[in-house]
Amino acid sequence: MTALDSNEMVLNMGPQHPSTHGVLRIVLKLDGERVTNTDCIIGYLHRGVEKIAENRTYVQFAPYVDRMDYLAAVSNGLGYCLAVEKLMNAVATPRAQAVRVILTELNRIASHLLWLGTHALDIGAITPLFYTLREREGVLKIFENYCGARLTTHAFRIGGLQYELYDDFEKEVETFCRQFLPKVDEYEELLSGNRIWRERLRGVGIIDAETCKRYGVTGPVLRAAGVAWDLRKAQPYSGYEQYEFDVPTRTSGDTLDRYFVRLDEMRQSVRIIRQAVANIPAGPIMAKIAKVVKPAVGEAYVSIEAPKGELGYFIVSDGTTHPYRLRVRPPSFVNLQALGHMARGALVADVVAIIGTIDIVLGEVDR
Amino acid sequence: MATVPWEGPIPDLLREHFGAAVLETSAYLDQPFAVITLPAMVPALELLHAEADFDYLVDITAVDYLKRTPRFELVYVVYSHRRNERIRLKAAVALGEQPLSAVPVFLGANWLEREVYDMFGIAFSGHPDPRRILMPEEWTGFPLRKDYGIVEMDNRWVQANLGIESGQ
Numbered sequence: 378m379t380a381l382d383s384n385e386m387v388l389n390m391g392p393q394h395p396s397t398h399g400v401l402r403i404v405l406k407l408d409g410e411r412v413t414n415t416d417c418i419i420g421y422l423h424r425g426v427e428k429i430a431e432n433r434t435y436v437q438f439a440p441y442v443d444r445m446d447y448l449a450a451v452s453n454g455l456g457y458c459l460a461v462e463k464l465m466n467a468v469a470t471p472r473a474q475a476v477r478v479i480l481t482e483l484n485r486i487a488s489h490l491l492w493l494g495t496h497a498l499d500i501g502a503i504t505p506l507f508y509t510l511r512e513r514e515g516v517l518k519i520f521e522n523y524c525g526a527r528l529t530t531h532a533f534r535i536g537g538l539q540y541e542l543y544d545d546f547e548k549e550v551e552t553f554c555r556q557f558l559p560k561v562d563e564y565e566e567l568l569s570g571n572r573i574w575r576e577r578l579r580g581v582g583i584i585d586a587e588t589c590k591r592y593g594v595t596g597p598v599l600r601a602a603g604v605a606w607d608l609r610k611a612q613p614y615s616g617y618e619q620y621e622f623d624v625p626t627r628t629s630g631d632t633l634d635r636y637f638v639r640l641d642e643m644r645q646s647v648r649i650i651r652q653a654v655a656n657i658p659a660g661p662i663m664a665k666i667a668k669v670v671k672p673a674v675g676e677a678y679v680s681i682e683a684p685k686g687e688l689g690y691f692i693v694s695d696g697t698t699h700p701y702r703l704r705v706r707p708p709s710f711v712n713l714q715a716l717g718h719m720a721r722g723a724l725v726a727d728v729v730a731i732i733g734t735i736d737i738v739l740g741e742v743d744r
Numbered sequence: 745m746a747t748v749p750w751e752g753p754i755p756d757l758l759r760e761h762f763g764a765a766v767l768e769t770s771a772y773l774d775q776p777f778a779v780i781t782l783p784a785m786v787p788a789l790e791l792l793h794a795e796a797d798f799d800y801l802v803d804i805t806a807v808d809y810l811k812r813t814p815r816f817e818l819v820y821v822v823y824s825h826r827r828n829e830r831i832r833l834k835a836a837v838a839l840g841e842q843p844l845s846a847v848p849v850f851l852g853a854n855w856l857e858r859e860v861y862d863m864f865g866i867a868f869s870g871h872p873d874p875r876r877i878l879m880p881e882e883w884t885g886f887p888l889r890k891d892y893g894i895v896e897m898d899n900r901w902v903q904a905n906l907g908i909e910s911g912q
Contacts, residue, residue: 420878420879428887464773590825593800612828673745678821680802687802689802701807704803706805711852711855
């Protein structure tokens with residue numbers, strides 16, 4: 378950072394700050410109450426996940442991916458399994474694919490719910506957090522019943538699933554969907570129609586479609602800027618092409634629009650889950666793959682639409698049981714880079730709102 | 745790697761502009777990639793952006809092939825929203841060689857190149873902010889290099905900053 382003018386001030390936000398959603402430090406350069414420059418200091422949670430991958434077998438590494446974006450562990454697992462399956466030229470069975478879609482979409486809802494609750498809390502609305510955590514509990518309960526874990530689920534295996542569905546799975550999922558939809562309307566009643574909420578968020582942290590693309594921003598942030606781009610539609614995987622759903626977009630690319638996009642996405646997720654759960658194909662849950670996961674020499678990049686944006690895995694195989702190189706393309710890391718653009722000229726209090734709507738998880742930013 | 749040749753307008757465009765600098769255009773598992781020389785990389789990104797609508801830089805990363813010369817390989821993943829196509833561009837980098845920064849073409853390259861520097865020690869010339877990003881600024885060594893051990897660390901940094909003998 379360059380020298381300061383006499384009317385400028387430097388303010389350290391974080392690394393221990395509740396609204397940075399983890400250990401993120403932002404050095405803000407201020408002119409009065411206005412932000413003139415931001416510098417993100419990241420890496421506090423760096424665990425060297427990509428290095429660990431090179432020292433584990435493909436199977437051993439699978440649980441590690443859950444610990445990156447730990448709010449969307451199921452999505453992380455899906456991306457990883459698809460990438461390894463691609464390298465092995467294998468495809469999960471139809472039954473496994475349908476279950477994967479259901480669990481991944483449930484996880485998207487859980488991730489968006491936690492985002493909504495904490496974001497509202499950052500803004501000063503305390504009530505929604507209790508509501509959203511209550512509904513998120515329903516999702517976690519289903520995860521728990523399915524695989525025994527609530528957060529870092531390790532729900533999928535390379536080639537399919539480890540566990541067969543439990544007896545009441547379909548019924549529980551359908552009950553959750555039925556009860557959940559009116560709750561989204563309830564959040565809207567609490568927030569969307571609330572004048573303080575709207576005035577607080579409208580026009581804050583604007584990023585247009587062109588700038589999003591220059592930064593490589595994906596996910597709800599991009600869609601709130603008017604680009605209807607979603608990997609589930611653009612390059613469907615795991616059978617997403619069978620389901621009918623819309624890609625919600627808004628146009629102004631501000632904090633309020635990102636809020637609306639995520640609310641609509643939860644409704645669309647319910648739509649997908651209902652179609653999938655009504656029609657889970659019978660059959661095996663594991664594809665016929667080699668017992669020892671040992672992809673041929675080669676490399677592949679596979680990405681999915683995680684709740685936060687494009688989550689990609691680039692794996693280089695040297696023909697052994699260990700990945701030669703495994704790169705994770707994290708949506709949070711790339712999206713966070715656009716913070717500087719969104720926060721320039723904003724008030725300090727708005728930086729809190731902007732960090733909130735980018736929806737980052739530091740476990741994934743730092744890996 | 746059992747590759748098949750990659751034919752079509754994009755490899756043609758690359759060959760037309762860069763000729764012998766395009767070393768290979770292939771596809772593996774239906775994923776097309778081009779191997780080009782390092783000096784042609786940023787011009788190629790610029791060309792693909794301007795002429796073929798590859799407007800989204802997905803990722804930049806590197807692979808350390810310790811036994812190869814040149815040692816490293818840089819991998820750029822780019823995507824075109826209009827074409828709905830994703831391709832990879834790769835170039836070999838020798839130890840100590842400085843590739844040109846792609847930040848003038850894609851703003852998003854900034855942090856991605858910092859991470860490549862941080863993990864592999866490949867410094868990009870013309871980068872606006874050439875610092876480490878995930879590791880501490882004073883750290884010595886580049887963790888994702890193949891000759892950097894899994895338990896290896898900068899003990900001097902650990903002792904000075906954490907007040908412990910070793911992180912292990």
